[in-house]
Amino acid sequence: MISRSKLILPALAILVAGCASVQNPDPRDPFEGFNRAVYKFNDGFDRAIAKPVATAYVKVTPGPVRTGVRNFFSNIADVFIGVNNLLQGKPEEALTDWGRFAFNTTFGFLGIADWATDMGLEKHDEDFGQTFGRWGAGTGPYLVLPFLGPSDVRDGVGTAFDMYTDPVSNRTPVDERNSAIALRLVSRRADLLGASRLLEQAALDPYAFLRDAYLQRRRSLVYDGRPPRERMPDEDAGPRGN
């Protein structure tokens, strides 16, 4: 068994080396050097494997099938979205989520059709990271997780809870479970093909652009789209004038 210090020391060395090379340190991102290294690794993996597989998936499967796959996994997720809404003190939203699940699972053929949306039962986006945020936990430093991508300390812990409670990962027949997880990953990556193309186009520095978008997006999600107004760093200076 490897002793702990043997693992921690190289990790620290990478962190320190990484941090030293950052030109404009951002207070929200103290591990930028390390994060950029993981980002690069993820990007390589994405270019080599995830993106080509997702692109092929879009090419070979008809649109309605992909919608069905997305809906199926989205429906399973509604159970714990409801739990998180309840934990956040929003019982009405939780009832909507469980109503969606009940309706789509039965009349929507195990969730393949999302008729609850057409009926006006709106889909929500909740997870444990948002619940912790709602309870008052700060994000902590920004983190890029291997394979999982942008996160922060709070959302990283949240993701661990999400995975632990994920109904798909907890299925007993292992081969079925693995196929389901793989299909869900491909479906999610396929849904992001447009967004990742936009990111490549819009950003001068895709790492910083994705980080800022992630932090803004999560903040918006924690407050369900109505975050308190945040002052821009030099707002007093009135950059709007000429």
Place this chain on the structure above:
Amino acid sequence: MMAPDALVKKVTLEVVGIIKNDKDIRSGDREKLIDLIGAKVLPHFDFQTMTATAVGLGWRKATPEQRARLTEEFKTLLVRTYASALAAYSDQRFDFRPLHARPSDTDVTVQVRVIQSGAQPISIDYGMEKTSAGWKVYDVSVGGVSLVANYRTEFGNLVRAEGIDGLIRNLHAKNESLERSGEQGKK
């Protein structure tokens, strides 16, 4: 003067209607789509304010020529990005939210949501300001991510490292590479 929410609705439905019925745009004619945006959408944007806010502190030190070039390059980049987003449009439904504002307000947020199956609706918020020439958009937020705020860090870093001219150079190079890849895409 047309109310800001009515303006957003009119322009959105008009542009989406044209895209739906234009075979060239549907089959990927990027230049035609950019021309459409130029004619129908751009007149309602205040790019000078968007650029000033995105550049932040550096804007005050910039000369009038630098400001003009920055605004032009940023505009080109945003239009190209917007064109890519619109090209992905495929018959999603729009939900135009009622405007919460007093008649005397001169700064409002117009909210539109794009409804999709099996996913949370995407919110698009237009920050709009009343000017003598009508309501003008000065920021767009998609899913809670403000475009202008998102460019601030990138632009700030570039200005600190390479100055205003460095930012202009970087934006220009970015736009040129996008134009080249667009031409390749057409062939």
